[in-house]
Amino acid sequence: MSTSGALRWATAYACSVGGDSVYFVTLSWTASRASGPAAAGVVLAVGAVPRALLMLGGGVVADRFGPWRVLIGSDLVRCVLVVGAAFAVVSRVHLGVLAALAAGFGTVDALFMPAVGALPPLLVAADQLARVQGMRVLAVRAANLAGPVVAGVMLGVGGATAAFLAAGALFGASLLGLMTLRIPRAVAALEADRSAWEQLGEGLRYVRQHVELRRLVIVVGLSELCFSGPIAVAVVLLVAERGWGSVTAGWILGAFSVGGAVVAGVMATLAGRVSRARLALPRTPALPRTPALPRTPALPRTPALPRTPALAGSLALTASLLLIWGALGRLGAVAVALVLGATTGVTAVLANARLQSAAAPRLLGRVTSVTTLCTLGLSPLLFPLVGVVAEAWGTGAFFALCAVVCGAAAIVSSRSTPSGRPTAAVADAPPTPARPRTPPRSPRR
Template sequence: MTTTPRAATGPVDVPEAARADAPPAVWRDRGFLRYLAGFGLSLLGDQIWFVALAWAATRLDSPAEASFVLAAGSLPRAVLILFGGTLADRWGALRVTLVSQAARVVTMLAAVVLAVAAEPRLWTLALVAMLFGAVDAAHMPAAAALPPQLLPRDALPAGQGLVQTLERVAMIVGAPVGGLIVALGGLSAAAAANALLFVAALVILRALRLRPSADHAHPAGPSEPEGTWQALRGGLAYAIREPVLGPVLLVVTVLNLAIAAPLNVGVALLSDARGWQAAGFSAIIAGFGTGATVGALSVVRFPPRRRPAAVGLIWVIAGSLCIGALGFSPSLLVAVGAAAALGVTSGPASALLLGLVQARTHTRYLGRVMALVTFSALGLVPVSYTAFGALVEATSLPASFVICAAAELLTALAALAVTPLRRAAL
């Protein structure tokens, strides 16, 4: 997230002994900790808003109207997020983060006014949801592009470990806090609380000072087209032709698709089929979240010194075995254990691969590349859910888990066969 053009991010020649003697300690970097504080408050507000919006939507006249409101919030984000990445690259990630954060504050204040003025109706909820989703399309890739401009390259996997830990803590804390606020004061109280959280995040993020660029691999960088469409196509072309980024982004996309559907749709169906009910579903998801937090923090404490992609892909392979095992769990205890093991493997896999993506991306393309990552994590989720349901109908529930596991396993093995990726360094 900067207001001035910067040079590219690329490998810097640092002696191996020096790197080994001075491992990056991201938890001591004040600038990055400031980013985590602002980003964490923003994430907490996101969770409160999603709970409040879902609660208000369910009080409408029909389930169809409730579904329309929720879709109105997610559709603009999915459609516009790639363009949001171009904004971050054109105007600077920090500037776009701050402007979009201010827009989130205004959106929440508008929601407060609308909720106080009259009982929330379909069109008011849909309008606020669409505005928030559109602003998020600019905010998310810009905010995700900030860590590479705050941390040394070697520290990015560890930084991603902390970011992912923060995201999971925000999800765990935000949902009950949001439910409590809605129960006490309704949609207006939740929107007002969000406005305060977003203002605090804005104040913290305004104090960020980005590092001078240390990208020497491509000091000048390719010339940039002026049009938005041309810039978007240029970012896609860059990600595809870069020998490391393309394969890593493909692995990350498959990883998101192969885990999201089995973990959310598949576990719900498994809990119902085994008679574990909602309590069993919650226990399995909690097991995954706990394991993922432990796995992500392991990268913070023990960051790999060499070949982060190869190490991350090995974790992906181990995770694929856990997905397959989850579908055949004979008891709730075994299912929770399999989900926890899946979390332990996916935490370091995601941190290492995303850290490598950030480290290898030219600074002027960071927004667009992180928009691609975010789109694969959020925009393609409905596709994953639909495909998994079709698999269950065509085969069986355990077989669907195995198919997802096989897709993840084969993708990781194919990626390991790509020599530039296997040998890639930060």
């Protein structure tokens, strides 16, 4: 994919994530103002349940119809939902309307997230995936940094109606950007005669039977579990515990986003330069070879993947920083948040690039749905745990618990694939044709 196409995809994705951020802030604020904080929690839970339950099915849909079509449909439906909610809350906010909006949005999210992970390998070659993942992490961190600011401004200017309309405008911009993309790589469609359950079972067996993919799914799930929302809650509790004020919480969370965005941008730039340098190297003309006897076709090699030590090192450094985060002062907490954003950005780029390089293109939607379920599906279960641990032992104990999780991910990522076990590329390759047997010679007399 060209540079302009990559930037167009990253921009569309940033608009979509920004719309998500504005929507969630607006939904929480509106439900809390209408019926109290407990109602806001109920509304958010109504949206989280269908997203978790339907996530694996969303991977089947992405593989069946193609991730590009699913992304366009998801942005269109989300735009219609939030614009409809904007007009529904003009005069009065009804909790039932917000709950219906949350349920519909969560259902569409279950389709959107697997499709996002399945699209990059269709846009670029395997050696460009690290660059695209860097752009993806940059888009996510920048949108998460700007989204709450946009939501706060719009809520102050025009209330919930203006904020929902702003989210709808961002989804519309993402939709227009995706519609201008051209997909250079095609993937064979799923068999129409097979049921969705059979296709889902195929995807789950695929992940379970391949050592490399199974390890990468575990690493991605563990590395992103705490950072999919629980850490933000822990930071708010840490600030309240120390009496620092809400401004400090904003500085800490902002430093985390800035650190990740900077590192992701650097990795995307370096990956692009390395790939262009490889393409620009002149090739020495090969000498004519003596015709050789025909050989048995070899199995395709697994694409070159980023080295394991870099991934394990970033996870180990993340675990070390989490251990000291809760014991530092105000400036130290902001500085550690900046470095944590950088280390988690490196982990996200390397782990997701490896995952997409190892998985078969026709199964990417289902593979991505498994990793997304392990992160966004399980992370809401940690929100009550944050409060319980912080109240009993302090926020430092929860940071230590997250350090243990990241340390486990580092250990898993550092293990090499056992010899003799199939990798993803080998398992998807056609079987090697057997050589014809030479008839036995008759014994000499």
